[in-house]
Amino acid sequence: MEPIRIMIPEVHEAIEKRDFRALKEALQEFHPQDIVDLLRTMEPADRLILFRLLAKDRAAEVFSFLELDEQKDLLSRFTEQNLKEIIVEMSPDDRTDLLDELPAGVVKRLLVLLDPAERAVANELLNYPESSAGRLMTPEFVDLNADMTVDEAIQRIRQTGPDKETIYYAYVTDATRTLKGMVSLRTLLLAKPGTRIEEIMKEEPIRVRTADDQESVAHVIRKYDLLAVPVVDREERLVGIVTVDDVVDVIADEATEDIQKMGAIEAAEEGYFQTGFFSLARRRILWLMILLVTATLSGSILEHYTAALQAAVILVFFIPMLMNTGGSTGTQSATLIIRGLATGEIDVRQVGRVVARESLMGVLLGSAMGLLGFLRAILVPGSDPNVWFTVGLTLILTVTAANMTGALLPIAAKLLRADPAIMAGPVIATIMDATTLLIYFEIARRLLGIG
């Protein structure tokens, strides 16, 4: 799968010996991604040497496979001429990604290198909101007329194909650039040569809008098993396409982002090793501070009941178990709802169905945990039936409450246009700790006649 690994020592040797001809030939064999892996094993200065040995279009392709911070590092070493070659050859969507990350001054300098038409495209793409279909799309699609024949269409694909992001889906537009239909290269190739496009095209093809969030673009491509989806503006004019390879990254990245938020980390765009140490520390420390301060609320409740605790020391034993079970139950239901909302499987309008299901679930889990806690309490030396019932009853109530809290907070976040993923484990656990202690001591006070 990675035959290039074997080559690494040879490549390093060739660079040392300045044997560029052999190197240039060897590089032609490999997939751009493999060349990226190779570049990563090299010193920055050598990277530039190797990079300049690549053919122009290949260099742009390799460049697109680099992470953004690697692209920035390499850019800083380029001459104006190198820069121009790479930027011009990059596909518009990859170029937008890069320009988006660079300081404004550098962006200006790069835009100057493009010809006016390409500069207009770059500027247009940059004007769409971040994470929107407009940013993700490329304007390099194949467009056809409805009255072309299959032969003419294939001819057109042959001519314009080399510059297009995909030639496997072609889009049919009219004189006003309005999206009229879609035809796959498969359909074209299997149809009779003289057939007109309008006879075989799919009318009203599935589309997204420039302002649509990239997550919903991913949903559409995933739902309909598409290789690309057309992007239209408010007037239904076709302005670009989003291809499945970009969507694969969106799906994986959005999952990473959600997972990080659920773990009480402000989401980072880069991977674990790519993210700077202090940047990562910052993303973690804010949440830890908020949670630490919030948790002192539970401390106050615990302190408020110290008289009760001192009167019945045995109550202390059950505190971690009760807090932990409440937190875990809330984490579970929050996890299910957050993921359901993210994959589009749960809609906020289904809140009634969620409430019905989770209140039943809470009672079921609460009863089970209550029974288990009750039995566990019996085993504790010095406990009595009042303690057993206090523990059992507390578990029934807290587990039921935690289950509902975990289910409803992510939905509430979504309704308030916040990210549901922040309403996960650590936040729910902190909220449930306080609730659990209140329930516990109020029951204990009544059953044990203390405090």
Next chain:
Amino acid sequence: MEPIRIMIPEVHEAIEKRDFRALKEALQEFHPQDIVDLLRTMEPADRLILFRLLAKDRAAEVFSFLELDEQKDLLSRFTEQNLKEIIVEMSPDDRTDLLDELPAGVVKRLLVLLDPAERAVANELLNYPESSAGRLMTPEFVDLNADMTVDEAIQRIRQTGPDKETIYYAYVTDATRTLKGMVSLRTLLLAKPGTRIEEIMKEEPIRVRTADDQESVAHVIRKYDLLAVPVVDREERLVGIVTVDDVVDVIADEATEDIQKMGAIEAAEEGYFQTGFFSLARRRILWLMILLVTATLSGSILEHYTAALQAAVILVFFIPMLMNTGGSTGTQSATLIIRGLATGEIDVRQVGRVVARESLMGVLLGSAMGLLGFLRAILVPGSDPNVWFTVGLTLILTVTAANMTGALLPIAAKLLRADPAIMAGPVIATIMDATTLLIYFEIARRLLGIG
């Protein structure tokens, strides 16, 4: 995007009126996924009616878009003839998915309906381990010979294309079916008609093996931006391909699975509403029970130190804050490592680098939290410097320990061939609760001279 929504009342009406001809025509317009959405709004009996109005190949396609439990439900209503039509028309990988889920008796009955060649394929696919490339692949790929011309190759694609999963990538094999190269339809279409395939094919194409896990197949397709990847057996013979649309589902499903495990839920294959109530309860209750019982360890520790607690009641106030911060820190580092391992960005061989990074991070976060806790302690009425230092010191130690525990447990799980995702929030929190209490009271004992 979903124009079929408008049609739903009309379709229901047409079924009631038994106006099948109009219905049949209307159905031809829609994407199979939209017909699935329509089916979901209908009574089971009506579903069958609507389903039988679809053309054979279209019915098979719609069927493939249904969830497995919906497929099973529909199958149970089919006549032998319906069944045969659907099963025969389904693509081999979708068929394997279905057969995999059905009771053995039903599978036997269905296999009988296939012709011997297709039966052999189904049996072969079923013999690969679950979640392997072998299960995910389809044997319906386009294969070419190296000495064909481009024209001959396109001719062959035209002839065999209708039965293939994708025609956009074709694979070059020799007489022994060994994978020799790969050529995209794009390359074919842009090449001169008389060119020989061996001149333009990509030699040594990226490939996966039948036994490879589906997650690593997804990594390869994502890394190299492929539309499909060839699957070879141990002798490098080409046996199938995995296409990007299957991989999109794998990426999303694996993320869901990890997120559920991280939320202490045994992962379910179906979505939130698809999973049965009791099945979901079962998947949650086992973890809750394990965590409840484990948490009693923290209870024992707390109980062990009740004398100290009674001597310095103020210590009670800080318990939730300390346990919570330890749990949250461990959740954060576990989250980062689990996701890094899942996306392939962190390799278990990098454990040294992770340890170096996370020990530094632990000290940094610990110091920050220690300082914050120290300051918070000053604000608590009746506290004294000994208490401030006890709280601050405990936070430094527990946060450092929690950060390392959260980072190392997922890696340990991976080394032991368990899923790292189970070593997440709730498990780490439970472990850290006990550790935190031990550290807290041992420091308090020494600084406050109690217990």
